[in-house]
Amino acid sequence: MNRDPKKQQNKFFLPAMVVITFGFLIGFFYSGCRQKASAQNQEQTEKPKQETAEPPKTVFKSSIAGTWYPSDPNTLKKQIENLFQKTQTKSINNVKALILPHAGYQYSGQTAADTITTISKKYKRVIIIGPSHGTPMQDMLSVLSANFYQSPLGQIPIDTEFISRLTESPLFKNIPNAQKNEHSVQIEIPLLQYKLGNFKLVPIVAGQCSLETINKAASVIKNLIDEDTLVVASSDFTHFGPSYGYIPFKENIPEKLKQLDMGAYKYIEQLDSKGFFEYREKTGATICGCIPVAILLAMMNKPTEVHLIKYATSGQMLGDYSNSVSYLGIVFAGKWQTNTPVEADRLSEKEKQELLKLARQTIIYYLKNKKVPEPQELGITIDEKMKEQRAAFVTLKERSMLRGCIGDIFPRQPLYKSVISNAINASTKDPRFLPVNIVECNDITIEISALTVPHPVSSPDKIRIGTDGIILSKGERSAVFLPQVAPEQGWGLQETLSNLSMKAGLPANAWKENATFQVFEAEVFGEEK
Numbered sequence: 338m339n340r341d342p343k344k345q346q347n348k349f350f351l352p353a354m355v356v357i358t359f360g361f362l363i364g365f366f367y368s369g370c371r372q373k374a375s376a377q378n379q380e381q382t383e384k385p386k387q388e389t390a391e392p393p394k395t396v397f398k399s400s401i402a403g404t405w406y407p408s409d410p411n412t413l414k415k416q417i418e419n420l421f422q423k424t425q426t427k428s429i430n431n432v433k434a435l436i437l438p439h440a441g442y443q444y445s446g447q448t449a450a451d452t453i454t455t456i457s458k459k460y461k462r463v464i465i466i467g468p469s470h471g472t473p474m475q476d477m478l479s480v481l482s483a484n485f486y487q488s489p490l491g492q493i494p495i496d497t498e499f500i501s502r503l504t505e506s507p508l509f510k511n512i513p514n515a516q517k518n519e520h521s522v523q524i525e526i527p528l529l530q531y532k533l534g535n536f537k538l539v540p541i542v543a544g545q546c547s548l549e550t551i552n553k554a555a556s557v558i559k560n561l562i563d564e565d566t567l568v569v570a571s572s573d574f575t576h577f578g579p580s581y582g583y584i585p586f587k588e589n590i591p592e593k594l595k596q597l598d599m600g601a602y603k604y605i606e607q608l609d610s611k612g613f614f615e616y617r618e619k620t621g622a623t624i625c626g627c628i629p630v631a632i633l634l635a636m637m638n639k640p641t642e643v644h645l646i647k648y649a650t651s652g653q654m655l656g657d658y659s660n661s662v663s664y665l666g667i668v669f670a671g672k673w674q675t676n677t678p679v680e681a682d683r684l685s686e687k688e689k690q691e692l693l694k695l696a697r698q699t700i701i702y703y704l705k706n707k708k709v710p711e712p713q714e715l716g717i718t719i720d721e722k723m724k725e726q727r728a729a730f731v732t733l734k735e736r737s738m739l740r741g742c743i744g745d746i747f748p749r750q751p752l753y754k755s756v757i758s759n760a761i762n763a764s765t766k767d768p769r770f771l772p773v774n775i776v777e778c779n780d781i782t783i784e785i786s787a788l789t790v791p792h793p794v795s796s797p798d799k800i801r802i803g804t805d806g807i808i809l810s811k812g813e814r815s816a817v818f819l820p821q822v823a824p825e826q827g828w829g830l831q832e833t834l835s836n837l838s839m840k841a842g843l844p845a846n847a848w849k850e851n852a853t854f855q856v857f858e859a860e861v862f863g864e865e866k
Contacts, residue, residue, distance in 0.1 A: 396492065397483035401520045405441055406527060410489045416442060417531045420450035426646055428457035431670045433641075434568040434633055436605070438664035439467065439524045439626070444651050445573065445664040449525070452646045452666030453532050460567040462496055463529055464539040464558065466629035467521030467571035472514045474544025478554055479515035480504065486538050488523075490530045496537035499561060503539075505793040505853050506557045507810050508550060515542045521571045521626065529569070543628040548614055551628065552747045553791075555610070555635035560792030562673055570633040572626020574598045577652070578660030583623045590658040594650060597622055598663045605667060606643045610634035633669075641671040684787060688722055689862040695753060696731055696760040696783050697864075703761050704775045712753060719753050727752040730819060731759040732784040732863075733773065740781060741767040745788075746808065746817060746857075752787060784863030786819050791855040797848065802830050805856035809837045809848060816841035820859050
């Protein structure tokens with residue numbers, strides 16, 4: 338008898354960090370700074386409006402019915418009823434997200450049912466993010482093009498409008514093979530149908546993603562959701578044994594498995610996306626849904642309560658740990674918040690002055706010692722706001738002329754570290770200028786732009802000149818302007834987008850068709866001389 342709970346599953350693909358190419362990073366580092374370019378201000382031709390018919394009904398039918406769970410509606414409903422009748426968990430207020438396992442119901446179904454039982458409200462939309470087990474995808478996520486999903490328990494509408502907005506970002510694409518036989522998303526749907534009834538579905542399959550892509554995807558999704566949205570990250574945890582090519586220990590297996598899994602949970606409990614991702618890399622823990630979980634954690638804001646509802650392993654169920662898969666059911670409770678900081682979260686004048694001081698002293702220290710300083714070496718105290726994950730640009734001017742400008746677009750590190758690294762980069766690594774020398778420091782003024790997280794807009798008409806920074810993407814090319822660029826150059830919207838297109842190496846009118854846009858705001862502050 339085959340006692341391996343995943344023998345009939347698709348071959349396990351361990352997600353791994355994808356190395357971002359140097360050229361890609363350089364494009365984003367340098368793309369936000371001011372560049373003056375000449376372009377003709379072309380009038381946008383308005384196309385005549387056309388009547389559009391309702392799109393034809395297209396149905397995605399569950400491809401795992403009859404294998405992962407029964408295809409007969411009555412049999413499946415009875416199996417799910419039995420799981421929910423056995424639950425003893427209590428409801429939790431304001432559940433906004435879950436981590437659910439995705440093995441066959443005989444193995445992980447009870448963990449999933451116990452976790453879903455905590456829900457005490459209805460949702461208009463449910464987003465399920467699962468890993469790709471069978472279709473390799475690098476730094477991208479797959480969405481469905483159908484408008485209905487059908488499981489044995491019936492059809493549910495797919496939120497096509499939400500998916501359309503997702504695909505405004507180049508990270509989200511329709512890759513049919515990625516969704517076709519992927520159980521990680523499909524396994525959750527009948528359980529949610531049974532508990533929640535009616536809702537619109539957003540199924541997402543994540544490929545192998547870098548931390549930068551994880552943060553970008555989290556930003557895109559977070560800026561589209563509301564209080565009526567439930568987000569589910571689908572993941573099993575440690576896959577132990579020869580069937581999974583992972584045997585980090587051979588003694589005290591149950592205890593060490595739990596220790597390994599709880600090590601991962603520690604970062605989940607702390608809402609630490611980067612720490613969780615790096616823990617998986619460091620330990621080699623075979624957490625198949627690492628990317629969906631990391632995306633979910635990157636979406637989280639404080640305060641958020643985290644509840645571990647259940648921990649189970651197939652080894653314990655079968656009494657055999659030669660091969661074992663771990664299952665965690667986790668609940669996140671609280672309210673979703675947008676990525677745009679509210680007034681209370683803005684930097685104080687004291688914090689701004691400390692960051693400017695940090696940038697200046699970092700440049701001087703680096704030019705003298707050729708190494709990156711720690712803030713305490715410079716006599717600067719880092720407070721909590723300066724420790725928050727936030728991207729920043731550092732701009733240098735000499736006699737009112739640009740002398741260097743480099744920054745991050747997406748938050749990869751605490752704000753103070755972004756200021757340190759980009760102060761060094763702007764002074765020594767901007768390819769448009771010779772490195773700054775120590776004698777020049779007295780003549781240089783420093784400006785810092787602390788960014789909010791970018792989010793997509795549906796059309797360029799929604800861009801606010803003077804308020805929004807702009808990221809233009811088309812094909813493989815992209816470019817960015819900080820919010821202050823257009824007012825400084827005296828540009829309107831069309832002239833700004835024309836110059837941004839040329840900055841990306843595209844024709845001036847390239848922004849008018851098949852381009853996508855993301856926007857962000859910035860707190861801009863600088864030294865006075």
